[in-house]
Amino acid sequence: MVQLNSNKYKDRFGILYKTKLEPRLFRRAPLLALRITNELKIDTPKDTGWASVNWLPTIGFQVLQAVGKRPVRAEGGGGVLLKSSPEQSAGIAALLSAIKTSGIRGYKGAPIYIVNNVPYIVKLDSGSSRQIAGNFVLRAISRAVRKVKA
Numbered sequence: 001m002v003q004l005n006s007n008k009y010k011d012r013f014g015i016l017y018k019t020k021l022e023p024r025l026f027r028r029a030p031l032l033a034l035r036i037t038n039e040l041k042i043d044t045p046k047d048t049g050w051a052s053v054n055w056l057p058t059i060g061f062q063v064l065q066a067v068g069k070r071p072v073r074a075e076g077g078g079g080v081l082l083k084s085s086p087e088q089s090a091g092i093a094a095l096l097s098a099i100k101t102s103g104i105r106g107y108k109g110a111p112i113y114i115v116n117n118v119p120y121i122v123k124l125d126s127g128s129s130r131q132i133a134g135n136f137v138l139r140a141i142s143r144a145v146r147k148v149k150a
Contacts, residue, residue, distance in 0.1 A: 026106075027102075027106025027107055027108075028106065028107065028148055029107045030059075030095045030096075030102060030107050030112065031099050031148055032144060033057050033095050034092065034096070034099065035144035035147055035148055036114055036140065036144040037055050037088075037091070037092065038144075039143050039144045040055045040114070040116075040137065040140045040141075041055055041088075042140070043139070044132075044136070045124055045129035045131035045132050046081065046131070047129075048071040048081060048082060049071075049081045049082030049083060050066075050082055050118060051120070052082070053067070053068070053082045053083070053085040053088055054066050054067060054068075054116045054117060054118045054121075055115075056085075056087050056088055056115050056116070057088075057091035057094070057112065057113070057114045058112070058113050058114075058115070059091075059094050059095070059098060059109060059110050059111075059112050059113075060109075060111065062113045062115055063087065063113075063115050064115075064117065066118045066119070067085050067088075068085055098112075125137045
């Protein structure tokens with residue numbers, strides 16, 4: 001499940017998962033979550049990178065707040081660009097472990113979540129950045145689903 005803190009997203013993603021994910025994709029849920037996380041990291045507009053590193057995959061629980069602090073950009077655009085967070089890396093490692101252990105039987109474990117709790121993620125997805133058009137979240141998820149189905 002992908003969850004953003006907005007009813008708009010809960011409704012839209014609920015529809016996506018009810019209509020797009022067949023049972024064979026549920027058996028491959030860790031792989032799908034890994035692909036979704038990677039696509040979201042790539043597509044998320046990057047000023048400081050804080051929104052991108054806050055795509056947090058977890059198994060069995062949800063992260064309820066953003067990790068780290070948003071770096072301050074220096075005048076003229078210089079400064080820190082975050083590339084990853086320990087929480088994101090730990091989530092990816094958990095997904096890789098689940099992929100390895102689920103094998104041919106398929107995944108039958110706890111629910112998998114991908115959350116992003118930065119306060120402006122919905123605004124970014126609505127098209128506030130010039131780096132990428134709005135609705136990048138849904139496009140990234142759809143692209144990941146296609147890749148896993150192939």
